[in-house]
Each structure stands twice: as structure tokens, then as C-alpha cells.
Amino acid sequence: SRDEATAERREFMRHYVEKIFTGGEDLDQEEKARFGELCSSENGKGREWFARYVSAQRCNSKCVSEQTFYRLMQSFALVLFECHQMDDFSPAKNLMTMCFTYYYVGKTHALPSEAKEKPMGSIDSYLKSANSWLAEKKDIAERLLKNTSAKTENVKGFFGGLETKLKGPTTKKSDEGEDKPKEKLKKTVSVQSPEEEKKGEKIYLYMHLKQQPIWHNLRFWNAAFFDAVHCERRKRSPTTRGNTGEEEEKREKWCHMTQEERDDSLRFNENITFGQLGTFIHNMLAFGLNKKLCSDFLKKQATIGNLDEEQYKLLSDHIEQMAAE
Numbered sequence: 001s002r003d004e005a006t007a008e009r010r011e012f013m014r015h016y017v018e019k020i021f022t023g024g025e026d027l028d029q030e031e032k033a034r035f036g037e038l039c040s041s042e043n044g045k046g047r048e049w050f051a052r053y054v055s056a057q058r059c060n061s062k063c064v065s066e067q068t069f070y071r072l073m074q075s076f077a078l079v080l081f082e083c084h085q086m087d088d089f090s091p092a093k094n095l096m097t098m099c100f101t102y103y104y105v106g107k108t109h110a111l112p113s114e115a116k117e118k119p120m121g122s123i124d125s126y127l128k129s130a131n132s133w134l135a136e137k138k139d140i141a142e143r144l145l146k147n148t149s150a151k152t153e154n155v156k157g158f159f160g161g162l163e164t165k166l167k168g169p170t171t172k173k174s175d176e177g178e179d180k181p182k183e184k185l186k187k188t189v190s191v192q193s194p195e196e197e198k199k200g201e202k203i204y205l206y207m208h209l210k211q212q213p214i215w216h217n218l219r220f221w222n223a224a225f226f227d228a229v230h231c232e233r234r235k236r237s238p239t240t241r242g243n244t245g246e247e248e249e250k251r252e253k254w255c256h257m258t259q260e261e262r263d264d265s266l267r268f269n270e271n272i273t274f275g276q277l278g279t280f281i282h283n284m285l286a287f288g289l290n291k292k293l294c295s296d297f298l299k300k301q302a303t304i305g306n307l308d309e310e311q312y313k314l315l316s317d318h319i320e321q322m323a324a325e
Contacts, residue, residue, distance in 0.1 A: 273305030
């Protein structure tokens with residue numbers, strides 16, 4: 001039956017991803033061909049399953065063996081290419097986050113030349129600039145994250161979270177949801193231990209996947225950003241229940257809100273947009289995207305998200321600074 005065939009394909013993908021991560025056993029040509037076939041199907045299920053199973057492996061370890069790293073790199077390249085061909089942005093959004101998640105510890109000079117041609121080569125320099133920028137702008141950022149009367153937000157929660165990561169060990173969150181691009185970036189950008197530093201540098205997937213055409217498609221970034229903001233709002237909003245009457249409930253709540261509560265709600269959404277934009281622009285620049293593309297993206301999203309002039313200028317200056325570096 002159709003359901004059985006779907007279950008079988010899904011099981012194949014789960015097993016395939018497991019093999020990528022466990023290493024040892026080689027992936028034979030037949031499996032690779034089947035993987036390619038599933039990932040190029042029009043219904044997109046294969047790509048969705050791949051992204052989901054790869055994402056689920058984070059709970060085991062984000063540091064992988066070199067063999068696993070190169071298997072991931074090849075699989076990502078194929079799936080991202082198919083996502084680009086099919087305009088299938090949802091799995092690509094999750095894989096984009098995973099590009100900043102999985103790494104192996106090695107020597108930078110082992111990277112092929114195309115991975116080093118852009119000045120954004122090292123995750124350390126990427127984080128260093130992100131961190132110094134955040135430290136330098138922290139006061140402004142805190143001021144720009146407009147206070148709501150509920151006083152529920154803080155600058156670190158909304159703003160990329162890069163600086164907290166660099167300061168030291170983090171407490172593990174039990175909640176490892178699927179669609180959490182910003183939260184995931186927060187968790188994965190961690191400080192190297194002295195032992196790791198002796199062994200070499202962390203080499204992340206994004207360093208090898210900059211050439212993927214999907215990163216140069218502004219429609220992908222707009223769709224991924226919309227999705228990320230939506231997920232963040234659902235996650236942070238105390239009113240969301242995940243039920244079918246959610247929209248009606250929200251409309252009803254809005255009708256009964258005081259002006260102060262409405263202002264709060266709008267500020268809350270602006271803060272989410274501001275924080276997510278900081279994270280997204282960082283990722284775009286890390287993929288080596290040109291300044292114009294990043295600026296066009298910022299301009300569009302800042303208008304949609306109703307950012308004020310000062311917030312816009314802060315992010316715009318950041319693009320200039322990173323592009324210059």
C-alpha cells in the first residue's frame with residue numbers, strides 16, 4: 001500500500017542518516033543512488049526527513065569525526081541543490097542552521113582552496129567579530145530592545161546569543177525543538193576547550209558549503225526569515241496554544257486588549273524581528289554573501305517588521321563592518 005511504501009522510504013532515510021553519523025560502515029552506491037532519488041522527488045518528503053533526522057542527531061554530539069563530516073558535506077550539497085531546484089525552502093532553512101552546528105576538529109590548511117577563498121574562513125574570526133560587535137553595541141542594543149511593561153525580555157534572549165556562548169559553559173536546555181534557528185545557533189557556538197585547541201581548529205560545515213546556489217537566492221532568505229520569526233513568536237508568546245481556534249482566539253484577545261497591552265504586543269514582535277535579523281545577517285555574511293544582497297534583505301525585513309531608524313542603522317553598520325573585514 002501507499003502508506004507502507006512511505007514508511008519504508010522514511011525508514012531508509014532514518015537508517016541512511018544513522019550510517020552517516022555512526023561511521024565505519026561504508027555507504028554503497030545503491031544506497032547513495034536511492035538517497036539521491038528520494039531527495040529529488042517533487043513531493044519533498046525525502047528532503048524533509050533528511051533535515052529532520054540530521055537535526056535530531058544533535059542530541060548525541062555536534063562534534064563529529066572527519067569521515068562523518070565529509071559524508072554530511074556531500075549529503076548536504078545534494079539536498080541543498082535539490083531544495084534550490086524545487087524552491088523547497090523549509091528543509092533548507094533547517095540545514096542552514098545545521099551548517100553552523102556540526103564541526104570536526106582539524107587543521108585549517110586541510111581545507112580545500114574554495115573553502116578559504118573568502119575572508120570569512122574561520123568560525124573563530126566570525127564569532128570574534130560578532131562578539132566584539134555585540135559587546136561594543138550592547139548598551140545601544142539593550143536600549144533599542146524597547147522595554148515592554150511586562151519586563152519579560154532581555155537583550156541576550158532576543159539578540160543572537162553569541163556573546164553568552166563565548167563567555168563560557170552553558171546550561172543545557174531540555175527542550176530541543178525542531179524549528180529553532182536562533183536558539184540553535186546560541187547552543188552550538190561554544191567556546192573551545194584547551195584540549196580541543198591543542199588538537200586544531202573547529203571546522204564547520206558552512207565553510208565548505210558556501211558555493212551552494214540557494215544561499216544566493218533572496219527568496220530563500222525571506223522565506224526562512226518569515227518562518228524563523230513566526231516560530232520564535234509562537235515559542236515566546238504565552239497565548240499560543242497550538243489549537244485550531246488559535247487565530248480567532250488571538251483576534252478576540254486583541255479586541256479586548258488595553259492600548260498598553262497592544263503597544264506591548266507590537267514592541268514584543270519588533271524585538272523578535274530585531275534579534276532574528278541580527279542572527280540572519282551574520283549567517284548570510286558567513287556564507288560569503290555580498291553586501292548588496294544583505295542590505296536588500298535588511299531593508300525589506302526592517303520595513304515589514306517595523307524596525308525604527310536606530311535599530312536599522314545598527315544592523316546596517318554591522319553589514320558594512322563585516323563586509324570590510
